[in-house]
Each structure stands twice: as C-alpha cells, then as structure tokens.
Amino acid sequence: MTLNRRTFLGTTGAVVAGLSAPMVLAQGKPRVVVVGGGAGGATAARYIAKDSKGEIDVTLIEPTRTYYTCFFSNLYLGGFQELSDIAHSYGKLAADYGINVVHDWAVSVDRDTKTVALAGGGSVPYDKLILSPGIDFVDGAVEGWDVSAQNKMPHAYKAGSQTELLKAQIMAMPEGGTFAMVAPPNPYRCPPGPYERVSMVAHVLKANNPTAKIIVADPKPKFSKMSLFQEGWANHYEGMVDWVGEDFGGGNVSVNPDAMTVAIDGEETKVDVCNVIPAMKAGRIAEMAGVTDGNWAPVNAADMSSKANPDIYVLGDASQQGDMPKSGFSANSQAKVCANAVRGALTGSKVFPAKFSNTCWSLIDADDGVKVGATYEATQEKIAKVDGFISQTGEDANLRKATYEESLGWYAGITSDMFG
Ligand SMILES: Cc1cc2nc3c(=O)[nH]c(=O)nc-3n(C[C@H](O)[C@H](O)[C@H](O)COP(=O)(O)OP(=O)(O)OC[C@H]3O[C@@H](n4cnc5c(N)ncnc54)[C@H](O)[C@@H]3O)c2cc1C
Structure with missing residues (x-):
C-alpha cells in the first residue's frame, strides 16, 4: 500500500501551519486524522474539534496553504467574483479550534498500525481516519x-x-x-x-x-x-x-x-x-488506503464509514454513498453527520440520526440564478433522497435575482462553516 513518494508528487516539504498547535499528540486522548482540507475535510475537522472541546486531538493534513473553492470558481470566470474572493486559509482552524494543521500530502495509509505517512517524512497515528481527498481524473x-x-x-x-x-x-x-x-x-x-x-x-x-x-x-x-x-x-x-x-x-x-x-x-x-x-474517480489516497471499489469509495450512509474498514470514513466527492450529487454542499452535510458519529464513537457523546441536504445554485447570467436541491436520509443501503425541488423555466426575473442572492448567502455560510 506504500507509494513511492517521488512518483506521487515530486518534492513537497512538510510544514506545520498555525504553529500554536504542536505536532506531538497528548497521551491518552483519542486521535482523529483528516486527510484533505476541502468542503468535507475542513468541516469535519472543525466540527470534531469544536464539539469535543479538547477531548479529541484533531490533525488535518492538506498540502495547500490556500484553498480555492471550486464553488463560485465559474463566477470568477464570468467576472462576478475575484480570485481572492474564493481563496481561504487554515489559520483559524489552527488558532481558534486547536486543530493540528499539517501542510503536506498523505502518501499512504497503514491500516494495521493505524498511521498515515506524509510525503515530507514521518507519519501521524490515528484512532479514526477521515478521508476527503476530492477527485482525480481517470x-x-x-x-x-x-x-x-x-x-x-x-x-x-x-x-x-x-x-x-x-x-x-x-x-x-x-x-x-x-x-x-x-x-x-x-x-x-x-x-x-x-x-x-x-x-x-x-x-x-x-x-x-x-x-x-x-x-x-x-x-x-x-x-x-x-x-x-x-x-x-x-x-x-x-x-x-x-x-x-x-x-x-x-x-x-x-x-x-x-x-x-x-x-x-x-x-x-x-x-x-x-x-x-475528464471522467473522475476518488482522490488517489482513497485507493491507496484500500477503501475504493472501482472508481469510488463505498460508505455506510449512517456515519460515512468505509464499507472496507470501520475506522476509516470517506466524505464528499470520493465517497460512493447513494443519491447525493458530488457537491460542496453535500460534502459539508456529510461531514457534519460523520463528525457527530466519530465523536460519539470516541467519547460516548450522543449520536443523532443522519440527515443530509444539498442545494446546487447556478448563475446563468447577471441576476439570473437557478437552483436544484433535496433532503436525504440514511437507509441500510445508501443515502436516499427524501424530497427535492428545482427552479422552473419561465420564472419571474425577481425570483431569479433572489435565487442568485440566496447563493451569495450560502457561499458566505458554507465557507465560514468550513474554515471558522
Ligand atoms: C466548476 C465547479 C463548480 C462547482 N460549484 C459548486 C457549487 O456551486 N456548489 C457546490 O456545493 N459544489 C460545487 N462544486 C463541487 C465542489 O467543489 C466539490 O463537490 C467539493 O469541493 C467536494 O469536497 P471534497 O471535500 O470532497 O473535496 P475538495 O473540496 O476538493 O477537497 C479535497 C482536498 O483534499 C486535498 N487532498 C487530496 N489528496 C490529498 C492527499 N493525498 N493528502 C492530503 N490532502 C489531499 C486537496 O488538496 C483538497 O484541498 C463545484 C465544482 C466545480 C469544479
């Protein structure tokens, strides 16, 4: 399962961000490692750290220091957003939530010793591992x-x-x-x-x-x-x-x-x-962790745990979960369900029944916004759609403008839910 580091990414050094949080993990506390600081991973790390109030050590492994959201990147192409508007950093996750943010690539997962190896050298131990690496291309x-x-x-x-x-x-x-x-x-x-x-x-x-x-x-x-x-x-x-x-x-x-x-x-x-x-598949680390079946990583809907390993969870685009579209909103929603379940498994805190939701807004032209969305629940087989809604053709211009404005509020909300 170990990948040659050079073939994986060339030369990338490990850097610990927000240096207030030490790499050395406190003895005795349960350890959660999150790989990927995007819509799924950043949300999961923040919720576990926030809600466990120091009872769980959370490490977030993410190679980039600046995360550019794919959501609203089309609006940047259209001239409705600046690139800086869609750029986010990890400082608050480290400073305000005590998350150990490690800027490096995870290059392999050893499921026997429960460790994640880093490209820059060394490895990070986990009790529970959350993978949210997004996509790679087929x-x-x-x-x-x-x-x-x-x-x-x-x-x-x-x-x-x-x-x-x-x-x-x-x-x-x-x-x-x-x-x-x-x-x-x-x-x-x-x-x-x-x-x-x-x-x-x-x-x-x-x-x-x-x-x-x-x-x-x-x-x-x-x-x-x-x-x-x-x-x-x-x-x-x-x-x-x-x-x-x-x-x-x-x-x-x-x-x-x-x-x-x-x-x-x-x-x-x-x-x-x-x-x-091109056609897509789960981010490569999911395959290297041995949790994929074909292109994606099958998970249990109730807690997003991998069907291949109970101590590994897969969120967002990389997961094969059922009816939810692969979106930032979905990844964020799944992350909260997962965070609640992981915290419950490690500390005995109450675990709430899994409920999910998603809305995807799109901008067609200035003030012409449309949306599609649904709510979902966990069944034995999958995340199953409960009910949905979609914008209609021929809608009034004021409604389309309101839909666009709603999307601006959503963007502000989800990015603060991810990065604090
Ligand atoms: C053009 C476009 C428009 C979109 N618009 C919307 C929208 O309007 N609304 C919406 O909800 N969604 C939208 N999305 C989808 C959304 O961006 C993704 O579904 C979402 O980002 C998925 O979250 P994730 O956590 O699975 O992956 P990501 O957010 O991609 O995060 C994955 C992270 O993992 C890191 N990573 C990968 N491999 C490793 C490794 N080996 N070690 C450490 N870190 C690693 C990456 O650097 C990355 O930061 C859009 C996507 C695109 C491309």
Whole structure:
C-alpha cells in the first residue's frame, strides 16, 4: 500500500501551519486524522474539534496553504467574483479550534498500525481516519489528453491556477474564436458545474467577443438543470452555444493539444480554447488506503464509514454513498453527520440520526440564478433522497435575482462553516 513518494508528487516539504498547535499528540486522548482540507475535510475537522472541546486531538493534513473553492470558481470566470474572493486559509482552524494543521500530502495509509505517512517524512497515528481527498481524473478518459496537457487544455476542475489559466485563455481568444468544452460522463463533481461554466464563458464572450462560439461535446444525453440552462442560453446568448450530446456523437471525442484541435464524431475543429473535463474517480489516497471499489469509495450512509474498514470514513466527492450529487454542499452535510458519529464513537457523546441536504445554485447570467436541491436520509443501503425541488423555466426575473442572492448567502455560510 506504500507509494513511492517521488512518483506521487515530486518534492513537497512538510510544514506545520498555525504553529500554536504542536505536532506531538497528548497521551491518552483519542486521535482523529483528516486527510484533505476541502468542503468535507475542513468541516469535519472543525466540527470534531469544536464539539469535543479538547477531548479529541484533531490533525488535518492538506498540502495547500490556500484553498480555492471550486464553488463560485465559474463566477470568477464570468467576472462576478475575484480570485481572492474564493481563496481561504487554515489559520483559524489552527488558532481558534486547536486543530493540528499539517501542510503536506498523505502518501499512504497503514491500516494495521493505524498511521498515515506524509510525503515530507514521518507519519501521524490515528484512532479514526477521515478521508476527503476530492477527485482525480481517470487515465485515458479523453483520447489525446492527460494531465501533462493541462496547461494547453485546462480542466479547471480543481480550482486555483487552473481556473486562472482558463480565464486568461478566454480573455485572449481572437475575435470570433471558438471555445470548446469536453464535458465529463456521470458521476462527476458538481453535475451543473460544466453548464454553469458554459453560461459564465458566454457571459464574458458576449461582452468582449460577441461573435465567438462555444461548442460542448458531451457524452451524456441530458444533464442537470438542462431545460433551465438551455432556456437561459437561448434567452441571453442566442446562437452562441452549440451543445453536442451523446445522440449526436458528443461522447466520441479526441483532442490534440499541440494542434489545438477537437474531433467530435470524426469531425475535426480548430479551437482557441479547449476545456477538457475528464471522467473522475476518488482522490488517489482513497485507493491507496484500500477503501475504493472501482472508481469510488463505498460508505455506510449512517456515519460515512468505509464499507472496507470501520475506522476509516470517506466524505464528499470520493465517497460512493447513494443519491447525493458530488457537491460542496453535500460534502459539508456529510461531514457534519460523520463528525457527530466519530465523536460519539470516541467519547460516548450522543449520536443523532443522519440527515443530509444539498442545494446546487447556478448563475446563468447577471441576476439570473437557478437552483436544484433535496433532503436525504440514511437507509441500510445508501443515502436516499427524501424530497427535492428545482427552479422552473419561465420564472419571474425577481425570483431569479433572489435565487442568485440566496447563493451569495450560502457561499458566505458554507465557507465560514468550513474554515471558522
Ligand atoms: C466548476 C465547479 C463548480 C462547482 N460549484 C459548486 C457549487 O456551486 N456548489 C457546490 O456545493 N459544489 C460545487 N462544486 C463541487 C465542489 O467543489 C466539490 O463537490 C467539493 O469541493 C467536494 O469536497 P471534497 O471535500 O470532497 O473535496 P475538495 O473540496 O476538493 O477537497 C479535497 C482536498 O483534499 C486535498 N487532498 C487530496 N489528496 C490529498 C492527499 N493525498 N493528502 C492530503 N490532502 C489531499 C486537496 O488538496 C483538497 O484541498 C463545484 C465544482 C466545480 C469544479
């Protein structure tokens, strides 16, 4: 199960952030290690530390010092957010909650000795391990593309420099140029994400480059909030977006990053920007911990514990849990259920029945927000949908504006729930 450190990530040093919290763990206290400081991991670490009031040692392992949320990264592309608006740091988790924040990669998990090895050397022991590593891409998913081509054809599906690069490429498009997107197959991170992105790219192009075109090659016959997006594209960006679904060969795609061409069902097009969003799988550490079955990590719905190991929990995008979409809202919701269960298992505190919820907002154009959401419960088999809601086509402009404003409140709420 041990991975060669150099092949995993090159040279990354271990750094302890928020130095107020020592690496040495207090004797006798139960130890929780969380791998991945994103929507699932940061929330779980904060809730366990906050609610256990010092009874549990919490270590959060996360390589980056600044976490850029994928949520609202499309709004950055559209010019509705600055990059700094979606950047968050881990200082408060260390200073206000006593979480031991270790800026490093977890490179292996030894389930017998219950330790997580770090790329920078050393290892961290755990009683309970929570993995929330997000996604990685399936090798060979799009013919002609691999991660070495990500600077020519960015995915921008992990936010930060990739998102900045994609925006720079969009802004540099020649007049009347072509933006192509290769959309992913199900299941993937943020079902409406690619289509919100198309909307935001169209918004920018309409203002700066109105004769430009957008082509979307999609392996799916339909997608999340499809009628809402298609209505919005027709209303705001008439004639600009050409969506090629599965029925029209949208799944038969290859790209050539050097030539900047995209072939859809045998027809090759020269493009100026190509956003390749490949098929996804659980972040690699989940596989290395031995908790995946195929691309994802199956979990028990009641507490998000792995079906492969009772002391390991998997949250967010990496988990295979049932009906919830892979979203930041879902990961945050799952993290709270998991935190409550882990604390109960380690300290005997009361464990509440698992309840989950999710809403995914998308912005189509200025003040034109739409949403889809649901509540869920834990059954023996899975996280099961209880009931749901979705915006309607033809809605009043005031309602759409209110929906967008609601999403701004949600963003402020979830990021403070994650990072304190
Ligand atoms: C364009 C786009 C738009 C989106 N919009 C929305 C939205 O509007 N609403 C919404 O709810 N969701 C949205 N999402 C989805 C959301 O971003 C993800 O579902 C969410 O971030 C998943 O949380 P997570 O904890 O599973 O993974 P992440 O938030 O990605 O966190 C994973 C963390 O693990 C770290 N990590 C990985 N491997 C290791 C390792 N070996 N050791 C240590 N750390 C590691 C990574 O550095 C990362 O910080 C969007 C996604 C995209 C791409």
